[in-house]
Amino acid sequence: MxxxxxxxxxxxxxxxxxxxxxxxxxxxxxxxxxxxxxxxxxxxxxxxxxxxxxxxxxxxxxxxxxxxxxxxxxxxxxxxxxxxxxxxxxxxxxxxxxxxxxxxxxxxxxxxxxxxxxxxxxxxxxxxxxxxxxxxxxxxxxxxxxxxxxxxxxxxxxxxxxxxxxxxxxxxxxxxxxxxxxIPPVDDSRILIPGPTTEQLDPNPDGAGLVVVLNPASGDGTGARVADELRASLPAAEIVELDADDDIDSIAADAAARADFLGVAGGDGTVATVARYAIGADKPLAVFPGGTFNHFARDIGAATVAATVKSIQDGRVARVDAVWLNDDKLLLNTASIGAYPEFVRARTRYQRRRIERPTATMHAILKVLRNSAPVNVRIEGRPTTVSFFFLGNSVYGAPSFLPGRRSRLDDGVLDVRYLEDGHRNATTRLLSSWISGRIRNSKVYRELQAPVVTIESDEPFRVAHDGEAGELYTRARFRVAYRELRVFGKSML
Structure with a gap:
């Protein structure tokens, strides 16, 4: 054959x-x-x-x-x-x-x-x-x-x-x-977080006892649309609309004193202001997404007005962390020093000239890249010069100098990431370590997670927070208030 x-x-x-x-x-x-x-x-x-x-x-x-x-x-x-x-x-x-x-x-x-x-x-x-x-x-x-x-x-x-x-x-x-x-291996470095703290209130189909502090001008007019949705969905709720000259602190304090449930519709800065009074009165906060980015609202499962309304009607409340800056300023999302505060201030100035937000953002980025200077500070007593500093309420995504989203808002820690200035070929070294997945070994990038972080400097430095340009400090102490804030929503817990 x-x-x-x-x-x-x-x-x-x-x-x-x-x-x-x-x-x-x-x-x-x-x-x-x-x-x-x-x-x-x-x-x-x-x-x-x-x-x-x-x-x-x-x-x-x-x-x-x-x-x-x-x-x-x-x-x-x-x-x-x-x-x-x-x-x-x-x-x-x-x-x-x-x-x-x-x-x-x-x-x-x-x-x-x-x-x-x-x-x-x-x-x-x-x-x-x-x-x-x-x-x-x-x-x-x-x-x-x-x-x-x-x-x-x-x-x-x-x-x-x-x-x-x-x-x-x-x-x-x-x-x-x-x-x-x-059978996944055990990760000894993983933080073990207790289960979520939740409570079940009585169903509230029409929003009785809810007082909402609403900024109709927020989110380029989104606030006005939110007001219309609330009147249709929760007819028994009281809506307090802010004017440009109103004192939001006094209005939020009055609303918290007479409400059974406090609500807020606006940007993250407005939400943080009203949340302070909700904590003081120990009353649940209903967050309606009325800002531009609505970071906090999205992360607690309140990405739409309908989602928050459903949580109120079902009586579903969870406890999440808040952050106090020097024990008098409440933060819900992030704080930063270095280039970012200058970027926020520049973008705000451009927007006041009636420049559209995307264009204002681009102008601000270019201005900051040309003119920003590193900041000399001491982080937990360690002297360093930072060109970028990020602090988040709870851990934000994977290690990176461009943080992602939070998977929890109740882990009890601050997520700190910063870039040190003064290293040779810093940009090249940073990008190579980022691309190779070895960013935690980089000499340029630093991170830490802790319940309290203190930053000090001999010269005043600006702290931006929750989208606001912020104030000048020579000492900024950030402290986690573990599960201090009660919120309506199906939070990412």
Whole structure:
């Protein structure tokens, strides 16, 4: 019968097989005293996983929680991998062991009788090393080197082709990764936050007892639309509309004194002002998104008027954190020093000239880039020069100098991130560390999370907060008021 014509797949298989044999000959027949001395004992030590069981016992007795978890995960991953290799792959893909004629006698071992593909020793080594490394990174690095040496020993002693070893590593790694998806490793650095604090009030279908302080000019006229929606949805609610000359503090204080529930519609600055009086009266606050960005309203699940109305009608209240600046100014979202306050002030000046917000924003950015200067401060007593400083109420997204959104508003910490000035090639170093995902190791970028943060300086510095340009300080002490504010909404808790 004529031999079938070669196909691209057969050609590839033949080429890989030939390469595999050549690599085997190069390693197994290498006249190396070091290989002669170490490979046979190492390969024997890994028989029946004796080496890994012994190491696991050492990790278990180390006293480190992560090492103990690593020992258990490593052995469990090894056991599953052995089952997959011996009862699966070796039965599906039979392959003869390599001929060991050229292997030095000092390394040669009695050949196993099972199929050669894949290497069970290599699969177990990779499974154990990666399993341990998922729980303790440093131990994983050390064991990865040992696992690689075990794989090499299987070739050097004539037990496997290099392809068998690589396939074994792949199987062991795959089982370890699959195990991590099924049972995620413990993150010892993760902050464990108590469950949300909620309360259930009586249903309130028409908004009885609700007094809403509303700024009709906020959000470029959004406030007026919110007023119309509120009158239609909550007819029993009282709406107090602010005029340009009104004293919002006195109006908010009066509303809090006579209301059962306090409401506010406006930008984040207006919301923070009214929230102060809601805290003082210990009354739930209903936040209606009437500003431009509505950061706080979105994060408590009140992104629309309808969402807040539904929470009031259902009587659903949650407690969230607030932040006090020097114990007299309330913040709900963020504060910053350095370039950002100057940006806010410049944008406000441009908008007062009746320039549209997007255009005003662009002009402000260009002005700040040209003229802003770093600020010399002491953060928790540590002298530094900052070009950008961000402080958030609760943790904002992943590490970055451009923070994302909050996933919680009740974790009890301040999220501080800043850029230090004065480093050589600071911009290049910052961008490279950001792109590579190693920004926390950058010398330019700093961060900390704490319930209290104090910033001091010999010269006054401006603190912007919740979208407002803010005031000048020589000492700014930020303190979290843990779950002090009661809000209507399905908050991101």
């Amino acid at each position: 004529p031999r079938s014509l070669p196909t691209p797949l057969r050609t590839l298989n033949d080429g890989l097989t030939d390469l595999d044999r050549r690599l085997f000959d190069a390693v197994a027949e290498s006249p190396s005293p070091l290989l002669d001395l170490t490979m046979r004992p190492l390969s024997s030590a890994a028989d029946h996983s004796k080496l890994w069981v012994l190491i696991a016992a050492g990790l278990e007795s180390s006293g480190s929680l992560s090492m103990r978890r690593g020992a258990i995960r490593g052995l469990a991953t090894l056991a599953v991998t052995s089952l997959v290799v011996n009862q699966g792959f070796k039965r599906v893909y039979p392959r003869n062991r390599p001929l060991s004629d050229g292997v030095p006698l000092s390394r040669l071992r009695r050949q196993p009788t099972s199929n050669s593909f894949p290497s069970g020793h290599s699969a177990s080594a990779a499974a154990f090393a990666i399993g341990v490394g998922l729980e303790n990174r440093n131990a994983g690095y050390l064991l990865a080197g040992l696992a690689g040496a075990v794989g090499l020993s299987r070739v050097a002693t004539g037990a496997h082709f290099p392809g068998d070893v690589l396939a074994g590593f792949a199987v062991g790694a795959g089982v370890a990764i699959a195990g991590a998806r099924m």
